[in-house]
Amino acid sequence: MTTTAPVKMVLDCDTGVDDTLAILYAALHPAVELLGVGSVWGNVDLDTATRNCLHTVHLAGRPDVPVARGADRPLLQTEPVFAYHVHGDDGQGNAGTGRVLGEPVAESAAEQMIRIAREHPGEVEVVAVGPLTNVAIALAACPELPTLVRGITIMGGAALAPGNVTEVAEANIWCDPDAAAAVFNAGWTVTMVGLDVTMLTTLDDGHRERLAAGGTLGQYVAGILDHYIGYFAAASFGERRSCMHDALAVAVAAGTLVPDLAPLVRAYVSTEGRTRGQTVCDLRGMYMGFPEQEGARCRPVLRTDPAFADQVVDLLVAAGDAAVPVTPVAGTEEESA
Amino acid sequence: MTTTAPVKMVLDCDTGVDDTLAILYAALHPAVELLGVGSVWGNVDLDTATRNCLHTVHLAGRPDVPVARGADRPLLQTEPVFAYHVHGDDGQGNAGTGRVLGEPVAESAAEQMIRIAREHPGEVEVVAVGPLTNVAIALAACPELPTLVRGITIMGGAALAPGNVTEVAEANIWCDPDAAAAVFNAGWTVTMVGLDVTMLTTLDDGHRERLAAGGTLGQYVAGILDHYIGYFAAASFGERRSCMHDALAVAVAAGTLVPDLAPLVRAYVSTEGRTRGQTVCDLRGMYMGFPEQEGARCRPVLRTDPAFADQVVDLLVAAGDAAVPVTPVAGTEEESA
Numbered sequence: 001m002t003t004t005a006p007v008k009m010v011l012d013c014d015t016g017v018d019d020t021l022a023i024l025y026a027a028l029h030p031a032v033e034l035l036g037v038g039s040v041w042g043n044v045d046l047d048t049a050t051r052n053c054l055h056t057v058h059l060a061g062r063p064d065v066p067v068a069r070g071a072d073r074p075l076l077q078t079e080p081v082f083a084y085h086v087h088g089d090d091g092q093g094n095a096g097t098g099r100v101l102g103e104p105v106a107e108s109a110a111e112q113m114i115r116i117a118r119e120h121p122g123e124v125e126v127v128a129v130g131p132l133t134n135v136a137i138a139l140a141a142c143p144e145l146p147t148l149v150r151g152i153t154i155m156g157g158a159a160l161a162p163g164n165v166t167e168v169a170e171a172n173i174w175c176d177p178d179a180a181a182a183v184f185n186a187g188w189t190v191t192m193v194g195l196d197v198t199m200l201t202t203l204d205d206g207h208r209e210r211l212a213a214g215g216t217l218g219q220y221v222a223g224i225l226d227h228y229i230g231y232f233a234a235a236s237f238g239e240r241r242s243c244m245h246d247a248l249a250v251a252v253a254a255g256t257l258v259p260d261l262a263p264l265v266r267a268y269v270s271t272e273g274r275t276r277g278q279t280v281c282d283l284r285g286m287y288m289g290f291p292e293q294e295g296a297r298c299r300p301v302l303r304t305d306p307a308f309a310d311q312v313v314d315l316l317v318a319a320g321d322a323a324v325p326v327t328p329v330a331g332t333e334e335e336s337a
Numbered sequence: 338m339t340t341t342a343p344v345k346m347v348l349d350c351d352t353g354v355d356d357t358l359a360i361l362y363a364a365l366h367p368a369v370e371l372l373g374v375g376s377v378w379g380n381v382d383l384d385t386a387t388r389n390c391l392h393t394v395h396l397a398g399r400p401d402v403p404v405a406r407g408a409d410r411p412l413l414q415t416e417p418v419f420a421y422h423v424h425g426d427d428g429q430g431n432a433g434t435g436r437v438l439g440e441p442v443a444e445s446a447a448e449q450m451i452r453i454a455r456e457h458p459g460e461v462e463v464v465a466v467g468p469l470t471n472v473a474i475a476l477a478a479c480p481e482l483p484t485l486v487r488g489i490t491i492m493g494g495a496a497l498a499p500g501n502v503t504e505v506a507e508a509n510i511w512c513d514p515d516a517a518a519a520v521f522n523a524g525w526t527v528t529m530v531g532l533d534v535t536m537l538t539t540l541d542d543g544h545r546e547r548l549a550a551g552g553t554l555g556q557y558v559a560g561i562l563d564h565y566i567g568y569f570a571a572a573s574f575g576e577r578r579s580c581m582h583d584a585l586a587v588a589v590a591a592g593t594l595v596p597d598l599a600p601l602v603r604a605y606v607s608t609e610g611r612t613r614g615q616t617v618c619d620l621r622g623m624y625m626g627f628p629e630q631e632g633a634r635c636r637p638v639l640r641t642d643p644a645f646a647d648q649v650v651d652l653l654v655a656a657g658d659a660a661v662p663v664t665p666v667a668g669t670e671e672e673s674a
Contacts, residue, residue, distance in 0.1 A: 160497055162620040167603075199624060238625035266504075272610030275617065283499040287536060288575035 006033040007254050008123045008150070010113050012070065013246065014042025014130030014172075015052035016087050017228040021221065022129050022155075022246035023053065025312055027060035028319050031254040035116045035124065037067045038109025041080045042130035042175050044091035046072035049130075050104055052091045058101040059217060060319075067102070070109030071133040075179040083171065086231050093227030097220075110138040117148040124148075125253045128183075129155040129246035131172050136179035139186050146188035155249035156180070157194035157269075157279030159300035164236075169277030170195050173269060177277045181269040184279070184298060189264070192279065192300040193249040197259075201248060201306045203229065204241035207313050215320035218313075247312050252301060256311070260303040263290035267298035343370040344591050345460045345487075347450050349407065350583065351379025351467030351509075352389035353424050354565040358558065359466050359492075359583035360390065362649055364397035365656050368591040372453050372461065374404045375446025378417045379467040379512050381428035383409035386467075387441055389428045395438040396554060397656075404439070407446030408470040412516040420508065423568050430564035434557075447475040454485040461485075462590045465520075466492040466583035468509050473516035476523050483525035492586035493517070494531035494606075494616030496637035501573075506614030507532050510606060514614045518606040521616070521635065526601070529616065529637040530586040534596075538585060538643045540566065541578035544650050552657035555650075584649050589638060593648070597640040600627035604635035 011026050011034060013019040026034045037057060039050035050069050057065040073080040088094035105112065113134065117124050126149055128135050135152070139145050146152075156172035157180075158164075165174040173180045184190055208225050211218035225242065232242035251257035263285070270278040281300045285291050348363050348371060350356040363371045374394060376387040387406050394402040410417040425431035442449065450471065454461050463486055465472050472489070476482050483489075493509035494517075495501075502511040510517045521527055545562050548555035562579065569579035588594035600622070607615040618637045622628050 160499075162497075162623060164621065167617050167619045167621065236621075236624050238628075268611065270610060270612050273607060273612070274605065274609070275607050275612040275615065278612065280504045280612065282504045284501065284504065284573075286499060287573050291575075 006031050007125050008033045008035055008120050009125050009127055009253060010036045010116050012038040012040055012109060012128040012130060012134050014040045014049045015056060016043035016091055017093050017224050018245040019129055020056050020224060021312060022250045023056040024060050024316060025247045026250045027057055027062040027065060028315055029254060029256060031256050034065050036112050037065055038070045038112060038134050039067060040070040040130040040134045041072045043083045043087045045082060048091045051100055054102040059220060063102055066105045068107055068109040068112035069104045071137060074176040075133050075136050088227050093224040095223040109134040110141060113138045114142045117145060121148055123150055125150045126152040127249055127253045129249050131175035132179040132183045133176050136182040139182055146186050152188055153191040153193060153249050153253035155193050155246045157192045159194060159196050159281040159283060159302060161195040161199055164195060166277060168275050173279055174277035177269055177271045181271050184267055184269050190298050191252060192298055193252050194300060196302050197304045198243050198245045198248050201244050201308050202241040203244055203309050207309060210313050211316060214317035217319050218316050221316055244309055251308060257304055257308050259301040262299045262301045264296045264299050266293050266296050343368050344462050345370045345372055345457050346462050346464055346590060347373045347453050349375040349377055349446060349465040349467060349471050351377045351386045352393060353380035353428050354430050354561050355582040356466055357393050357561060358581060358649060359587045360393040361397050361653060362584045363587045364394055364399040364402060365652055366591060366593060368593050371402050373449050374402055375407045375449060375471050376404060377407040377467045377471045378409045380420050380424045382419055385428045388437055391439040392436060396557060400439055403442045405444055405446040405449035406441045408474060411513040412470050412473050425564050430561040432560040446471040447478060450475045451479045454482060458485055460487055462487045463489040464586055464590045466586050468512035469516040469520045470513050473519040476519055483523050489525055490528040490530060490586050490590035492530050492583045494529045496531060496533050496618040496620060496639060498532040498536060501532060503614060505612050510616055511614035514606055514608045518608050521604055521606050527635050528589060529635055530589050531637060533639050534641045535580050535582045535585050538581050538645050539578040540581055540646050544646060547650050548653060551654035554656050555653050558653055581646055588645060594641055594645050596638040599636045599638045601633045601636050603630050603633050
């Protein structure tokens with residue numbers, strides 16, 4: 001990095017436990033200038049995701065960050081499938097406050113993404129950590145989007161690692177493979193922070209203890225992680241630890257997590273048959289240091305420092321109580337139904 | 338292994354440079370009782386593959402091993418696609434002797450496979466290191482084949498590694514995905530020795546020098562490896578070394594190469610869309626030591642000792658001149674066209 005200016009970012013998320021950490025990281029880290037958050041269906045329904053996005057920016061002491069509602073179902077209008085078993089009924093590990101803080105802006109998440117990109121041509125990084133529905137809509141509405149933004153970084157997919165919904169499909173891509181295919185086909189380079197690295201960067205009860213001993217914010221995060229870690233213990237690890245997933249994409253986009261290996265390769269999203277939702281990356285060059293490929297426009301992150309989890313915990317602990325509004329934002333709180 | 342009796346084996350191959358090493362290993366190693374060889378289209382056309390199978394068993398001093406002709410195209414009668422650029426026009430790295438030694442038996446490769454299995458119920462390991470056309474034909478003709486044999490081991494597929502024809506498809510599976518799907522669907526456990534390990538067990542010019550300094554057999558193998566190593570240098574490794582591929586499957590079947598990691602998992606062959614030819618193995622359990630899966634009937638070999646290449650070279654060097662017929666088998670030799 002030749003500049004220390006923070007990275008202008010629009011963050012699109014289906015908030016979700018790990019999305020909450022991603023928003024907190026983006027809202028709190030000085031390397032990020034968070035210009036807007038978009039909500040999308042995925043881990044939870046759109047209403048819940050939107051409420052959690054708003055709750056999180058308030059929790060971070062950043063009610064100034066606009067939250068825009070996005071799509072409530074896949075691009076092709078099929079029925080959405082959610083993951084409450086992973087994220088809890090409230091998308092906060094059944095440990096949310098139940099508070100409704102603030103309101104979404106009038107424009108849609110796709111509209112907000114386009115507007116912010118136009119206001120800062122060449123400067124904005126789109127970071128999408130849910131299904132890619134909103135990004136595909138923005139691309140359809142504004143085909144020049146790839147030339148307007150600095151780049152796009154997603155949490156999603158798997159290049160060499162197994163999937164986590166099917167044998168080959170990662171959840172965010174599996175949710176809306178058609179939208180993902182559009183995003184991978186568009187004329188930009190997609191930085192893909194997928195299961196290859198996110199399965200290896202985990203949070204455990206040691207991290208939760210450090211968080212719980214921190215301020216209000218850390219205590220909140222420690223609370224929502226309990227159920228999430230329980231899910232991963234049963235489903236993936238056989239011991240109490242969870243992935244961190246989404247925050248890695250924010251950090252890679254911000255330059256605060258520099259990949260140890262991220263080759264530029266050709267890639268596509270399978271939309272057919274049993275492999276639907278697979279992100280097929282052409283890694284055949286792996287045995288000779290990934291020589292240049294014509295038409296390569298995907299950068300799957302294949303290796304990062306697993307100790308990144310500590311960096312996130314440090315940031316949240318350091319935030320202490322300072323970032324958390326002691327009282328609800330005036331006029332914006334009501335008990336949720 | 339509780340027994341030292343050699344493993345009864347039927348070896349099905351599209352001979353090919355690496356198939357030649359596999360046949361030599363099976364014919365020469367005391368851990369294998371080679372009951373028959375079947376030829377199949379694949380690396381080269383069926384006539385060339387059959388001639389090379391015969392040439393190789395004679396080279397090994399084993400003209401007693403019957404060679405049966407198999408299929409000359411995929412199961413669904415589509416046009417075959419060969420790989421002369423890998424194996425040379427003669428399938429022997431353009432370094433074959435040109436000699437035609439012996440003749441195939443009257444029965445087909447599938448018929449021979451079934452007959453031998455019936456003659457030794459529960460004892461025969463089918464080892465298939467080419468397209469799985471013959472095995473699929475044998476399964477169709479004899480649906481009880483899975484209960485008649487000891488097991489099946491293939492060289493083919495890729496579980497975590499990239500493909501070598503498409504991004505996801507390995508050559509043997511890619512050649513005949515429908516046949517492969519039949520073999521994976523049948524009621525036996527398929528031991529899959531694929532690119533996950535065969536890309537990591539390589540032969541280089543050091544091995545060639547050792548072979549060339551050995552007897553007639555080693556010198557022959559050193560000769561045919563030159564072109565093959567050249568192909569891999571350009572296509573895969575960026576330096577002069579080649580995979581050994583097929584011999585690994587023979588050795589795993591024989592118990593002379595014991596996998597360090599080979600979980601029993603569910604698997605299927607993709608036959609649709611752009612991922613056609615992919616061997617999809619359910620490796621989602623990898624983060625918790627591969628817990629038992631219901632319906633698991635594939636054993637992808639994920640880790641072996643790369644030093645196995647030395648074992649093969651040792652065997653060929655030790656064979657010296659002894660195994661090689663100094664004069665052609667009477668009445669069976671003519672100059673090839």
